[in-house]
Amino acid sequence: MKPIKEIFNLHGKGAVVTGGAMGIGLGISKRLAEAGASVMIADIRLDEAQAAADEIKKSGLKAEAIKVNVANPADTAAMIAACVKQFGNVNIMVNNAGIFPFAPSDSMTEAQWDRVQDINLKGTFFAAQAAAKAMKESGGGKIVNIASIDSLHPTGNLAHYDASKGGVLMLTRSLAVEWAPFGITVNAVLPGGIGTPGTAAISEGMLAAGMTQEQLMQAFTARIPLKRMGEPDDIAKVVLFLASDASDYMTGSHIVVDGGYLLS
Numbered sequence: 222m223k224p225i226k227e228i229f230n231l232h233g234k235g236a237v238v239t240g241g242a243m244g245i246g247l248g249i250s251k252r253l254a255e256a257g258a259s260v261m262i263a264d265i266r267l268d269e270a271q272a273a274a275d276e277i278k279k280s281g282l283k284a285e286a287i288k289v290n291v292a293n294p295a296d297t298a299a300m301i302a303a304c305v306k307q308f309g310n311v312n313i314m315v316n317n318a319g320i321f322p323f324a325p326s327d328s329m330t331e332a333q334w335d336r337v338q339d340i341n342l343k344g345t346f347f348a349a350q351a352a353a354k355a356m357k358e359s360g361g362g363k364i365v366n367i368a369s370i371d372s373l374h375p376t377g378n379l380a381h382y383d384a385s386k387g388g389v390l391m392l393t394r395s396l397a398v399e400w401a402p403f404g405i406t407v408n409a410v411l412p413g414g415i416g417t418p419g420t421a422a423i424s425e426g427m428l429a430a431g432m433t434q435e436q437l438m439q440a441f442t443a444r445i446p447l448k449r450m451g452e453p454d455d456i457a458k459v460v461l462f463l464a465s466d467a468s469d470y471m472t473g474s475h476i477v478v479d480g481g482y483l484l485s
């Protein structure tokens with residue numbers, strides 16, 4: 222039986238985190254690096270990704286940055302090639318990059334719909350496909366998709382997002398079955414409300430629309446039994462579990478991390 226410290230030891234593993242420059246992705250990048258992985262922070266915002274990699278490297282850990290638009294399969298293929306070149310392999314792929322722009326369905330445009338599917342769903346698929354090619358050659362790997370509680374439960378004015386995240390959940394199950402023979406596991410994490418730059422932008426919009434700070438916090442936490450918003454590290458610790466040997470017998474599974482929101 223492996224000792225616990227070895228189960229969570231990611232030394233010698235190459236990891237890619239899309240959308241790793243900030244928010245949940247940054248939290249995931251930090252935890253994977255702390256566990257010993259070499260982390261490729263892949264983000265459409267190169268300056269922020271580079272700053273995140275530099276911060277991790279200052280602690281004596283391993284990280285590099287690359288500019289990637291996950292909606293472009295050529296970019297995600299290049300991202301995987303860069304990880305193999307720099308770190309020797311891709312053992313862990315975290316599909317985290319995603320957007321959640323509010324849009325009422327009756328006025329949603331084709332461009333709004335396509336952009337969300339391209340980044341959230343198509344981006345997850347083609348990044349996973351590129352990672353799986355490398356993982357098959359090395360005998361396996363772990364893919365973790367960041368879906369959402371919206372994969373299971375709709376939020377108003379986010380039909381395009383909810384559809385994309387429902388898609389990510391089913392994609393996780395499809396790929397898990399197809400790639401199990403190659404030693405590749407594919408699992409999903411479904412976050413509830415997490416404080417990130419992305420959700421801060423929504424809060425600013427609500428405040429600008431006349432909501433008070435107190436009403437805002439009430440709106441966010443009223444239905445959360447644990448009575449707080451989540452933090453990026455709440456998700457990062459669960460991703461670490463799914464990226465480690467602790468989850469070896471899990472594939473096609475999802476873990477809801479929402480402070481109990483879906484129960485209320």
Ligand SMILES: NC(=O)c1ccc[n+]([C@@H]2O[C@H](COP(=O)([O-])OP(=O)(O)OC[C@H]3O[C@@H](n4cnc5c(N)ncnc54)[C@H](O)[C@@H]3O)[C@@H](O)[C@H]2O)c1
Nearest residue numbers: 240243244245265290291318319369412414415417418419
């Ligand atoms: N924050 C939450 O409450 C919450 C809840 C459920 C699910 N999620 C999911 O978690 C993930 C991260 O959310 P967050 O709140 O940290 O978001 P965020 O907006 O704070 O950060 C997203 C990161 O992704 C990057 N990104 C955006 N589009 C990209 C693209 N096309 N290619 C590459 N990188 C891109 C951004 O530059 C940014 O660094 C998303 O998939 C989101 O849907 C978030």
